Every structure is written in structure tokens, then in C-alpha cells.
């Protein structure tokens with residue numbers, strides 16, 4: 329979830345120009361603090377940080393820079409987090425700041441294909457492959473039974489088995505994003521760093537998943553994904569999948585993660601350029617329960633709290649989170665800081681250019 333009420337309140341007041349230099353940092357910080365929701369918004373829970381891919385755009389890929397212990401989140405903690413988020417989302421509904429409000433009148437800055445899921449739902453991924461988590465189905469089932477917010481995640485076609493997809497459809501997972509990343513084994517390897525023995529088998533599996541969705545009559549939104557990066561076969565991918573009923577083509581903008589080359593950004597891609605407001609409007613939870621500001625903190629460099637010892641609401645209100653926002657807005661980070669190594673930071677010293 330993203331604090332979309334914040335966007336609603338500040339859009340007219342210049343959220344688009346927040347970091348363009350026309351305002352003093354103090355002014356921006358005050359605007360954030362005055363308009364930030366008092367209720368926690370959780371964007372992602374990393375159910376596992378296990379991954380078998382070597383993605384070129386990921387610091388956990390090749391080379392793998394992640395030094396955290398590989399582990400799946402404990403069931404008790406996961407249930408507790410879901411319960412807390414469900415309670416908070418009910419409270420947002422009561423205050424007219426919930427999902428229904430977003431769907432009725434979404435702030436223009438938060439409208440993109442699939443944004444209803446991204447903004448008002450929970451994502452079960454961070455720096456791991458959700459299907460490598462043996463408890464994945466139980467977790468989705470728990471959310472569907474105990475919460476009313478949408479749940480989604482993405483995984484590669486290599487990891488997404490047909491049987492698992494069928495179970496996810498039966499559980500009414502809200503959105504399943506399957507990453508094909510191209511039309512050939514070479515395309516897939518260029519992005520994911522892994523050679524697929526028979527890409528035709530993967531394509532057939534994707535068609536079988538689409539058919540299973542149709543047979544089961546599930547409401548799950550099913551996306552096939554291609555990342556928008558240099559040399560991506562966007563035209564042929566759209567041609568291949570655009571006409572297939574029951575599946576949506578999702579062209580995902582390239583995210584300029586820290587510590588990886590950014591020369592794969594396509595010309596004219598302005599989606600992720602120096603625009604980050606993520607830590608101002610949401611938090612992410614690592615598989616060990618610690619809390620980080622965003623989807624890019626792969627090693628837990630900015631630990632803002634620990635859900636094994638604090639509630640999500642306590643963390644959201646904590647001085648540590650407020651202070652992070654202050655330092656983020658005033659650019660008080662060292663040049664070696666994670667944000668400065670990320671192409672999404674408003675004051676990034678590297679930007680969306682090759683790291684060299």
C-alpha cells in the first residue's frame with residue numbers, strides 16, 4: 329500500500345515539483361509531515377529472500393551483493409503483520425482514506441496500469457522469489473481469509489509451476505505477474521542471467537496457466553511481464569501476448585536499483601528519474617522482520633524498526649522513520665549512502681546513467 333491520501337492532499341500543492349528546487353527542504357519536510365497519514369502503509373512483505381535468478385538489473389543478481397542470511401519469514405510473524413495491516417486498512421476505510429476512496433477518485437500521479445493493486449494492495453516480494461517459499465500458498469490463503477486488501481506478487485515463468493498457479497487461482501490471489509521478459513531463451517537470459525533449456529516449454533506453460541485461469545473462472549488479474557530496458561523485444565512481445573484472452577501485457581519500467589549499471593534504461597523513460605517519494609508514503613518488511621524504507625534496500629542498510637519487537641504503527645510513528653524522511657529530504661546522506669547509489673534518489677549523484 330501507498331499512502332495515497334498523501335498524494336491526494338498534496339497534488340494540488342505541487343507534489344510533482346516537490347524536489348525540483350523551487351522549495352526549500354524545510355518547506356518540503358513540513359509539507360510531508362503535515363500531510364502524511366497517521367496510519368501505517370506497508371508496500372511489501374518479503375516472505376523469502378531466496379532467489380535462483382541472476383538478474384542484470386538487481387543487486388541480488390549477478391554478482392549477488394546481498395549479504396543478508398537467506399530465510400523465509402516465520403508464520404507467526406507473518407500472520408501478525410497481516411492482522412495489523414488488515415486492522416489499519418479497515419481504519420483507513422472508516423476515515424475515507426481506504427481502497428474504495430482510491431478507486432473512486434485516484435490521484436493522477438498514482439494512475440498507471442495495475443496501480444489499483446500497487447497502491448492499495450500488498451506485494452509479497454522484495455529480493456526473493458515468492459514461489460521458493462514453501463509456505464507461499466498458506467500465506468496467500470491467510471490473507472484472503474483474514475484481510476480485504478488485494479495481494480499480488482511477481483515471479484519468473486521458470487519458477488511459476490502450473491500446479492502452483494492453479495492453487496493461487498483457487499485461493500483468489502488478486503494479481504499474479506509472470507515474468508517472461510522476452511520471446512526467446514536469449515531474451516530471458518539477457519534479463520534474468522539464467523539459460524532456459526527450452527523456452528518453448530516455458531511459453532507453453534504460460535499458455536497452460538492462462539487456460540487454468542479460464543477453466544477455474546478465477547478473478548485473479550494475470551499479467552505477463554516484460555521489463556522495459558534496452559534491447560527488450562517489446563513489439564514482438566506485445567504481438568505475441570496482446571491478443572491472448574485472459575492475460576494482460578505488463579511492460580514494467582526499469583527500476584534503477586543501487587549498485588547495478590543503469591545503462592539499460594531506455595531513451596525517453598522518465599518514469600523512474602529522480603522522483604522517489606517511497607519512504608515518505610510506505611515501508612517494506614524484510615524476511616527477518618526488520619523494516620526498511622523501500623523496495624531498493626536489499627541489505628537492510630536503513631533499518632527503521634523491527635516488527636519482532638514493535639508494532640507497525642509504532643514504527644510508522646517512530647522518530648527513526650521521521651528522521652529518515654528529514655535526512656532524505658534535506659539530502660543529509662553521505663555520498664556512499666544507499667540512496668545516493670540509487671538512480672531514483674532526487675539528489676542522486678549517479679542518476680540513470682551507467683555507473684562506469
Ligand code: SF4
Nearest residue numbers: 604622624667670673
Ligand atoms: S532513493 Fe533511497 S528510498 Fe528511494 S528507492 Fe532509492 S534507495 Fe530507496
